Each structure stands twice: as C-alpha cells, then as structure tokens.
Amino acid sequence: MYQTRYHRPGSVAEAAELLSKAEDGRYVAGGHTLIPTMKHRLAGPSDLVDLSRLSELKGISEKGGTVTIGAATTHYEVASSDAVRKAIPALAALAGMIGDPAVRNRGTIGGSLANNDPGADYPAAVLGLGATIHTDKRKIEADDFFTGLFTTALEEGEIIVKVSFPVPKKAAYEKFHSAASRYALTGVFVASAKDGAVRVAVTGAGANGVFRAADIEKALSGKASSDAIDAVSIDPSGLLSDIHGSAEYRANLVKVMAKRAVDAIG
Amino acid sequence: MANDGIGASVPRKEDRRFTTGQGTYTGDVNLAGQLHAVFVRSPHAHAHIKSVDLSEASKMPGVVAIHTGEELEAGGINHLICGWAITSKNGSGMRMGPYPPLAIGKVRFVGQPIVAVVARSRDQAEDAAEAVQIDYETLPAVTNPVDALKPDAPAIHEFEADSSVWEHGRAPSNLIFDWELGDAAATDNAIKSAKHVVKIDLVNNRVVPSAMEARAVVADYRSSDGHFTLWNTTQNPHLLRVVLSAFINVAPEHKLRIIAPDVGGGFGSKIFTYSEEVVCLWAAKQAGKPVKWVSGRNEAFLTDAHGRDHVTTAEIAFDDDYRMLGLKVDTIANLGGYMSLFASLIPTYLYAPLLSGQYVIPNIHVNVRAVYTNTVPVDAVRGAGRPEATYVLERLIEKAARELGVDRAELRRKNFVREFPYQTPVLWKYDSGNYDGLLTKALAASKWDDFEARKAEAAKRGKLRGIGLSCYIEACGVAPSSAEGGALGAGVGVWEMAEIKVNPVGTVEVLVGTLGHGQGHETTYAQIAADRFGIPIDSVSVIEGDTDKVQQGMGTYGSRTAGNGTSAVYRALDKIEAKAKKIAAHLLEASEEDITIANGEFSVSGTDRKVTLTDVSLAAYTFHKLPKDIEPGLDEKAYFDPTDLTYPAGAFVCEVEIDPATGTTEVVQFTAVDDFGNVINPMIVEGQVHGGVMHGLGQALLEEAKYDPGSGQLIAGSYMDYCMPRAHDLPKSFDHAFQKTPTPNNPLGLKGCGEAGAIGSPPAIINAITDALGTEDISMPATPEKIWRALQSAGQNA
Numbered sequence A: 001m002y003q004t005r006y007h008r009p010g011s012v013a014e015a016a017e018l019l020s021k022a023e024d025g026r027y028v029a030g031g032h033t034l035i036p037t038m039k040h041r042l043a044g045p046s047d048l049v050d051l052s053r054l055s056e057l058k059g060i061s062e063k064g065g066t067v068t069i070g071a072a073t074t075h076y077e078v079a080s081s082d083a084v085r086k087a088i089p090a091l092a093a094l095a096g097m098i099g100d101p102a103v104r105n106r107g108t109i110g111g112s113l114a115n116n117d118p119g120a121d122y123p124a125a126v127l128g129l130g131a132t133i134h135t136d137k138r139k140i141e142a143d144d145f146f147t148g149l150f151t152t153a154l155e156e157g158e159i160i161v162k163v164s165f166p167v168p169k170k171a172a173y174e175k176f177h178s179a180a181s182r183y184a185l186t187g188v189f190v191a192s193a194k195d196g197a198v199r200v201a202v203t204g205a206g207a208n209g210v211f212r213a214a215d216i217e218k219a220l221s222g223k224a225s226s227d228a229i230d231a232v233s234i235d236p237s238g239l240l241s242d243i244h245g246s247a248e249y250r251a252n253l254v255k256v257m258a259k260r261a262v263d264a265i266g
Numbered sequence B: 001m002a003n004d005g006i007g008a009s010v011p012r013k014e015d016r017r018f019t020t021g022q023g024t025y026t027g028d029v030n031l032a033g034q035l036h037a038v039f040v041r042s043p044h045a046h047a048h049i050k051s052v053d054l055s056e057a058s059k060m061p062g063v064v065a066i067h068t069g070e071e072l073e074a075g076g077i078n079h080l081i082c083g084w085a086i087t088s089k090n091g092s093g094m095r096m097g098p099y100p101p102l103a104i105g106k107v108r109f110v111g112q113p114i115v116a117v118v119a120r121s122r123d124q125a126e127d128a129a130e131a132v133q134i135d136y137e138t139l140p141a142v143t144n145p146v147d148a149l150k151p152d153a154p155a156i157h158e159f160e161a162d163s164s165v166w167e168h169g170r171a172p173s174n175l176i177f178d179w180e181l182g183d184a185a186a187t188d189n190a191i192k193s194a195k196h197v198v199k200i201d202l203v204n205n206r207v208v209p210s211a212m213e214a215r216a217v218v219a220d221y222r223s224s225d226g227h228f229t230l231w232n233t234t235q236n237p238h239l240l241r242v243v244l245s246a247f248i249n250v251a252p253e254h255k256l257r258i259i260a261p262d263v264g265g266g267f268g269s270k271i272f273t274y275s276e277e278v279v280c281l282w283a284a285k286q287a288g289k290p291v292k293w294v295s296g297r298n299e300a301f302l303t304d305a306h307g308r309d310h311v312t313t314a315e316i317a318f319d320d321d322y323r324m325l326g327l328k329v330d331t332i333a334n335l336g337g338y339m340s341l342f343a344s345l346i347p348t349y350l351y352a353p354l355l356s357g358q359y360v361i362p363n364i365h366v367n368v369r370a371v372y373t374n375t376v377p378v379d380a381v382r383g384a385g386r387p388e389a390t391y392v393l394e395r396l397i398e399k400a401a402r403e404l405g406v407d408r409a410e411l412r413r414k415n416f417v418r419e420f421p422y423q424t425p426v427l428w429k430y431d432s433g434n435y436d437g438l439l440t441k442a443l444a445a446s447k448w449d450d451f452e453a454r455k456a457e458a459a460k461r462g463k464l465r466g467i468g469l470s471c472y473i474e475a476c477g478v479a480p481s482s483a484e485g486g487a488l489g490a491g492v493g494v495w496e497m498a499e500i501k502v503n504p505v506g507t508v509e510v511l512v513g514t515l516g517h518g519q520g521h522e523t524t525y526a527q528i529a530a531d532r533f534g535i536p537i538d539s540v541s542v543i544e545g546d547t548d549k550v551q552q553g554m555g556t557y558g559s560r561t562a563g564n565g566t567s568a569v570y571r572a573l574d575k576i577e578a579k580a581k582k583i584a585a586h587l588l589e590a591s592e593e594d595i596t597i598a599n600g601e602f603s604v605s606g607t608d609r610k611v612t613l614t615d616v617s618l619a620a621y622t623f624h625k626l627p628k629d630i631e632p633g634l635d636e637k638a639y640f641d642p643t644d645l646t647y648p649a650g651a652f653v654c655e656v657e658i659d660p661a662t663g664t665t666e667v668v669q670f671t672a673v674d675d676f677g678n679v680i681n682p683m684i685v686e687g688q689v690h691g692g693v694m695h696g697l698g699q700a701l702l703e704e705a706k707y708d709p710g711s712g713q714l715i716a717g718s719y720m721d722y723c724m725p726r727a728h729d730l731p732k733s734f735d736h737a738f739q740k741t742p743t744p745n746n747p748l749g750l751k752g753c754g755e756a757g758a759i760g761s762p763p764a765i766i767n768a769i770t771d772a773l774g775t776e777d778i779s780m781p782a783t784p785e786k787i788w789r790a791l792q793s794a795g796q797n798a
C-alpha cells in the first residue's frame, strides 16, 4: 500500500471540504472495494476521507411509501432491518446476498452505488425500484445515475447522502452467483409498482453495467407471468463475456432469473 | 486408558491452539532488527531481460540491499534442482533447463523473481521494488502443453543438439522427456485383436494448491560462527536442509537450522525448495540481519507450484466376455517454465503405475511426454499423479460400460484384482485389498439399486439426476529406498526416523521427522505412544519440524506419514519397551519375560507386584539402583525403511442433480468406502476423506488455473476469479465407511489416507454428471456454462 493520509470528518460538509483540498483524495466508506485496490497498489490516493461514521449518512426510515437508507448504512443493517424487511423484503434479501458476513458488516450501500461494479447487487434494486439518489448537491433518478462500467453521474467530490426507494406492490431479486467472487454473474430485479408498472433491472450481465430489460418489461406489462418471458429473445451482443461466462450464457441467465423473479412475486 | 489409544476417535490435541489464535506460524516470527524482502517479479511470460537498473531503487528510503541473480551466481549459489532423474525411452536424460533463484538473462513465466529488494520495512521494500527498472524484450509465449510441442512453438530453454538419440539431432524444443512404461508391442497387439475397444480424450485441469497459510520465510544469520536459522513454511525441513546446503550451497548443513513452526496447510506446495528461501538466507548473510518475506496471496498464485495439467488419450480393450485385455495411454504433461523439485516424478512413477487401477489388465502401455511452457512450475498437489491416473481409468471404464451396454459396476467387478500380492504389468505390486468388498459396500450404502426412483422423482422437480462411480487405487509412501526408489531415479531414500524420550517423571516426548501441517499428527502419534504404555495422550508431546531437535526426517507428503512416520515411532517404542521392561524387571526382581504393561504400570504376570512407568523412568535417570549392563536414560531412536509402498483403495459413489435451465450441479449424495488398512484415529481419518473429497470436488466443478494463451498471464490469479470450494458446496449428504485390510508392509498395518479423497472423487463426480446428461463430452471443471452448453447441443434444454 502506498502512504496515505486518513481523515475523519465530523460532517458531510467537512468531508467535501477535505476532499476538495486533497491532492488526490478519495472517500472511503466500508473500504471493501477501495482498500483491497490500495493493497494491490492499483490505487494510491493521497488522502482518505472517511464517511463511514457520519451520522448524516446513517440510518433507515420508512415514511409515506418511501424507504430511505443512509449512504453509510451497511449491507448487514439493511438485510436485518425490520422496516426494510416489511416494506421491501426483496431489498433486504438482496443485501443479505452480498458477499460474506465480513463484507456485509463493512460494505455500504453508498460505496456500492458510487463504485457501480457491473456485478454488484444494489444497482439492480436501485434501478429496478426506480429509486432516487440524494447527494450533498442534488437528487439523481436511478435511470440517470448509472452511466457505464464503474462510472456514475456523480461529479468529482459529490457525496451520496441517502437513497430513497418507493415501496413497490411486489418485488423480487434472483441472483445467479459468479462462482468464485459471489458477485452476480447475472441478477434480475423485478418490481411491480403500486401503479402497476413493471420494472426489470439486470445486473452482472450488461457490457455497460446495470440496465433495464425493456423487452421483458414489455412482455410483462401485458401479462405478469413468467411464461410471458419465454417469447422474449435477449440479444447477447450487448452483454458481457469473460472467463466467468459468455454473453450467450448470460443471455440465458437473464431470462431464467427474470422468470424466477416473476414466479417468486407470484 | 484404552480410550486414548489406537483406534479411538480422540479429539485433536492441536486444535485448541489453532482455534484460539495461539498457533505460531512463520509469519508470526519476528526477530529484532529484522529486514523485509520484496521480490520484483516478471510481468511477462517469456522475455529477455535486456537491462536491470537499480540506481533509483537503491536510493529509496530504508533500502539496505538489492540482490540479483548475477550476484548470487558470483557468490557460488547454485540453481534450484529437480531431485528425480527420468530417462527418455531413447536413453537420453531429462532436459533440465537452468533455474537460477533470481532470473538471469531471461524470464519464463509471469511471477518469476528477478530482483530482491531488502529494506527496513515491507512498505519501503515495496516502494523500492517499484522503482527497479527492468527493460524486457518480450518473446512469444506458450502456455498449453500440446501447443508447446508443435514445431513452431517458442523455445523456452536452449539445449544442445544431440544427433545420437533424437531424430534430426533435435528433440522438440520444449520436450523435457519422452518416457514410457509397459510393453508397447504387446499392448498394441492386445488392442488390435480385441473384440471391443473404447477410447477417450481428456484434459486434467490445472489447479492452484491454495494452502490457507501462504508461504513465508524468516532467515537469520550469526556472523560469529556463520550459523543460519531458517523459519519456513515447509512440509519437510530436513530435506530442505539437504537441498539448500548440498545442492544450492547457500549454507552448510551443520550450520543451518531449519524450523517449521505451525504450518497452515500445504497440499504439496510446501514440499519444494523455492527461490525465496535461498534468497532470504543469502540476504541475511549479506546484511548481517534477519530477513523476512511473507507471500501475498497474489504471489502465491504466481509462485506456489501448480498441479495436474495433463492432456491424455486413452484406449481400453475388452474380450467378448468384457475382460480387460489392454490399456494404452498417451499423456502430455505440462511442467511449467522450470522443473520444480519433484516435477519429473509426478507424471511418471506417481502416475503411470497407477493406471492398472483395481483391475487385472494384462497389457498396459503408458507414454508420457513432459513439456516446458511459460507457466508457473507444476509439481505435486494432493494426490500428485494418482488423481490424473484415476481420472483417466475411471472415466474410460464408465464410458466403456455405457458404450458397450454393460453394467458399470459389474464391468468393474468382473475385472477386479482378487489375489494379493498382485504384480501389475506396470511396476507396482499391490499389498492387500478386497476391491469387491469395497464396491459391494459402496453400492449398498448409496442405495445404488434404487437410483431410478430417485431420478424419476428429481425429474418431477425439473432436475436431471445422475449417479457415478469411481474405484480408485492409491500408492502411499513414495520411494522406499530399499525397494525401487534408487533404481527408478530417486535422489533421496524416503525412510523415516523417530526418537522417543521418556522423561524422568514418566512423560513421553515423540520426536519425528514428518511434519504435520493440519493432519493431526500431534494427536495420532500421541495415541500410538499412549497405547503402548496405557497412559493418557496428555502425557505425550509430539515434536516435529526443528532440525536441531529432530535428528533426521523426510517430511510429510504422498500420504507417507501413516505408513512411515508411525512405523518409525512404533520401532522406537519397541526399543523403549524392551529397555523399560529390563529396568522394571530389575526393580521388581523378576524376569523380563514376565513383565507386562498396562495402564502405565509394569507388572509381573500372575502376581500383584508392579511399578509405574514413572518408577521405571526415574530409575533410568537416577541410576544408582540399576545394574552395570544397563545404560542410563530412557530414550531411543529408530529408522523405518518400508519394504514397499502401501496401496489404499476405495469405492466412491456420487449422485448429482443438475438444473437444466442454468446448468448448475449440486452434489446431493456422496458415498465413500475406503480401505486404509488399520486406522489409528477414525475421526481424523474421516476428516481427511472429507477434505480430500472436497478438494476433488473443487477440481471437478470449480477450480481452473486459466492462462491467457497469447500473453501467458494467469487470468484466474485471485480468488475473485479462481473458485475454491466453500462450505455450501459440500455434498448435501456424505456417507463414509471403512473396510480394513491391513498392509503387511509396516508394523501397524496402516496404508495412508491423506490424498485418497482427492484421488477418487473427480471421476465419481464427472461420471455422475455425464450420466445425468447422457453425453461424455464434459471436461473439468464442469461449470454451469459447460453443462448448459452440453444440454443446448443435445437439444434438451428445458
């Protein structure tokens, strides 16, 4: 690891200030993506600004059909939250499928979204539920947030403060684990909103990261049953191909996982 | 105290230490003033080193020294060795390319160390290592062993032409040896005249050993008398000492103390002598300070010797009654960029002789071509050669049964060896066994006959269920010096040594030259000593892994400890017993022949006169009461050199369910019946089987050390990409049973158990998958995608 300076700010504003002054600073939350990268000397930030203890970024609440989760909330806290389990059980279940207990007890929703790993789970829920990302500067709709592999709409120094999820009528997440890493080789989040609209978000499979499966959404808008998906054909050309799975295989998984998610919703 | 003795499932003495953080591993050893070594490693698979510029690096903070291959060479340090000589069938010796501990002039695999930077802290050493400037001229690389033999393959090492033996005077450039075993003409004839011939093409996938503790070195040097101490993650400290001193010349044997403290797994990878030990010893001497190196996990992927990596074609012939007539096997074995310590042994004598399996096959011929590629050196990994052989034979037989339309269990049964000792046509002579008994037990325990009902039930749930069988043979305790070892090319005699000390107060210390690294030796050996005297195992300590304490030894690998280590202990106990009885007889004024031992007491049979072990040991040291013909003390040493190998065997049945939509395989039931001869601690032995089967399951379903063929980069170079089995991959149900056919080859009748699970399980698992799919066209690891594709091409996808 390269030498780095560690800062523990007392507020979001102070954090942003510290980062803006740093030569090549990075925020750190759970550190479960950033620290391993630093250990391998693939990243060498001059300064680390720790967001994980900021009370402004902590906590889970449910009000008026919206679940709001602070950016520094750990995966474990989301998975075990009574409020989330009751309002959006699929979201709690998804958080419980991330990594292993060590990862879940350190990793945060804000870190996961800012990092936007193509195999990460949260992006599927955020996009599938049509959540809103609140930063220290603005609100960003899920559909505008994820802009490509490991890239987001966040600007330099912008901090995710919280994420608000509209409570759906029903939702389910089906994850096919990548065998080695346990990230999603393909994960499909299906949500049917209170107004009846169906959103289907796919993580792990897209060559540009998480995406909405428009054809499946269309098929399900007519008939919310898994059979409706049979007729959909998923074009592998926009999908990832790597040592863990070819695009053709991922295309198959998109359909299989989508069907299972629809079946799980019942 | 019979509860602690031979045959009892005593909980492992060492586990409290391991599970409460009180183990001491090499990484835990920190000496005053210690420096840290970091290695600059090749980023290229194959390149000339045009220049090395250390000027920046040597100015970096904390840097004490930077070492190069040229410097070591000038200092008289020799190259790493391969300790087993194999001769090609045309009589020429194996072609061993020079393997300097730090590369000189050329690099041949990604990760090969070139420069060692020694600094006051690890971070400083890493910073300086980054500042080392190396200019490379990259060369085309080859990673696949079949490609390496092609005429246009890049030549990895340079060898002299030899017109007397090779066609056109030249061997294929990357060929190490072209070796054979068995009668080629007779086998060809048997196949030609046979009624049925079945053929298979297989790849045995390359694996990374993945011990939980990565390798580590702490080297200390005392200039006043030129004495070295080396703490090291090694499976065989004494052998390492011989290699480092006699061959590599980095320290004299009598001034080199090697300590293997607690060692956290090895699976073979810690048998070998690696560059890092050599360089740290050298660096400690130059700096006059201790030098430490602890491998990162990424370094472990790139430097711990890998395993397997065979490409094989095999044919088996049967007569019209389905009796085996002949087996012909042609294998290309990838040995990586250099020959590691036992690299040549694994695909030859640990492989080819095992191809007779449990069967009477009158004619066998095996041809093995070993090749260099631009990959990490390949050497022993759990099973080492025997899993590869078992995979060939057991897949081929299963395929034959299906092709010929005969029952797979009966096809095996018909051909079993039934009389022992059995001389195979490929060197080995099986000691004892009852293969029929194993199969019968395994079929019954797995409810083989009711399988169709389970398959039908699974089909209702949309699952494809399959069942597979594997009858494995294993050969433990490689290279007894008195048997074939020397004649077959072994550079060492693989005996074992133990010393027993009975202390004045009657407690017992067992010092033995094997090296437990997770197998429970401290418990097993203690049970043997406790059993002899009828004392609790808490009165027995076991000491391994320090060349200053344990006088000699050959270490732990090849499932050799049960056969050899325990036998040395047993022999030493014989000597102790004889002397103790003599002393007891004197104390009891009786004759030695009348003394019996039980519950820690020596009694005169037929009387109530007795003395305790403590009385005897105290008398041995407070000597005044003893007659002149008895020497003081109660400690004895013994060597055991086995007359032959031991041959455990087993029958495994695996049942899988496949989800046709995703291709995911679940092992729903695994049945293992093993014959390890007698068993000291059944719980420990079962644990070895569980671990071994999981190891094999990893190879069968998950693990693959995949290289990018163009660049020669190891693309599965971390656990994010290389999949180890996890707890949830365990078979849903796991049945284990013993059959006990003791070996006559050692006093306790033990055969060895550490590798069996990894040897027998891969073909059982794959045979279950091919059974479920109805195609033979599945390679390891049988990933969900491969299975899904097989189903796609069979048009069966749900």
Ligand SMILES: Cc1cc2nc3c(=O)[nH]c(=O)nc-3n(C[C@H](O)[C@H](O)[C@H](O)COP(=O)(O)OP(=O)(O)OC[C@H]3O[C@@H](n4cnc5c(N)ncnc54)[C@H](O)[C@@H]3O)c2cc1C
Pocket (backbone or CB within 6 Å): A026, A027, A028, A029, A030, A031, A032, A033, A034, A035, A036, A051, A071, A072, A097, A098, A099, A100, A103, A106, A107, A108, A109, A110, A111, A112, A113, A114, A115, A117, A119, A120, A121, A122, A158, A159, A160, A161, A181, A182, A183, A184
């Ligand atoms: C072994 C392992 C397994 C894993 N398995 C999974 C898995 O199955 N599924 C999955 O989804 N993930 C998985 N992860 C990733 C894990 O969930 C990470 O914790 C997560 O992706 C990043 O969150 P973090 O809090 O650790 O972020 P950090 O590592 O601290 O930071 C990551 C990046 O986000 C930035 N950042 C952090 N917080 C904020 C914020 N509030 N605002 C703006 N930028 C911010 C940082 O500057 C940094 O660039 C795994 C990780 C490991 C180590």
